[in-house]
Amino acid sequence: MAKKKKSMSETADIVFAEESAPIVEAVEEKQVSQDLATRLSKMCERPEVLGFILRDATTATINLKEPEKIVDYALLTSQALESSQEISQIFNLGDFESTLIEGKNMKTLCFVLDENRVNIFMEKDLDHADILNIVRQ
């Protein structure tokens, strides 16, 4: 992982040098996004993880074990993030960190990481705190 980041940083320096800082930043973000997607995809190999939706400013990476539910999941997570931020403001919770939505059949963990909106769907018994720690590492 660290090696990958270094490689991207070197590439950015070579291509854009210092006079084009915003573009370098964008490229780095893209790389973070890809790393995150890779980590999430690995996590999806666990049977208790039902899938994830990862969104950055321009793209979305989706990996669901039940692809037919993509619209439902997308609507749920989108609304959950929006409403959670609203509730967070009402009670002055400071910076929004995460939302856990527990349903009867499954639960969804939504959080923001480096400008990426991450939504992980999992079975109810799975320890979501553990998942959150792994992803944030």
Place this chain on the structure above:
Amino acid sequence: MSNQVYAFALDSTLREIKHVCPDVTSIFVFEENAQTIAKDDDTTQETISKTVDAFQTIKAKSETAGGLEAVTIQGSEGRVSIASINNFYLATVTSKEADEKFVDSLTRILIPTVVKLVDQIQPARRRSGEPTMAAELELAEESIQEPIQEPVEYAYQEEAVEETEYPEQSEEEMPTVEETVAEELVESVKEVQADNFEENGLVLPEPPVTQVIVESLGRLQFKSDTVRIDNSIIEQWKDLYGDRIIEEVELDALNGKTIRCKFSPIKDSKYQGKGVIQIPDKIQAAMETSKGKLVMVKPVVE
């Protein structure tokens, strides 16, 4: 049952939770229809309304998760948890210093326990504006019943009075000192019962069970699916249920056989007020009972 009862009970409970956990900055309970049931003193109705609105939008999209049970929002300075508890939703806001496990354990055990306790004191069927037990109260106060009548329908009422620990005291003499949540709860229930009695007048009680003596009807003179009941018993039912039409009764023999059938009043004046029931032979045979034996009869109120 009126939400007032829950409100009284839960208000006290929320206060106690805030005393025990000062890190709980806001706590309230609301219903599916967004009505606030109980809240702490520091939380405004406007705050609750905004929160419930936001929560409802998540809930509306959560069908795919099989229905929403809980939402937990973590911020850098605190946490909001909204959880479904016995038809209600409990919202708890805690500061970042709060011991999450302790708060969760406390709220998710205490609130359901209180709700369950209220349900036990007044059966759950009385929720949502269903008839209250004013008439049962009234009946429980009547010391003299028909000698053959068993007070089965008042068993719950007696139990409730025992639970209050004030069996000798009247409503007016009830102590108002709030010593424990349970005591407050019982007191609240009694207050609401009294209020409902004053506001609503006579309401629907549990069907009374009356013990009667079997008399034969003969084979030819009556419909084989209809029993005749002492008119005084039918009058009691009318007093209890007013204009509600009762078409059938349930008969329970002492051997456990139960039969549901139509009924009409006894016409023969010699049986009036004697606590008897005239049963066609066919039904007697089905119940394995006979003349002179005892059966229990209760109206079928639907």
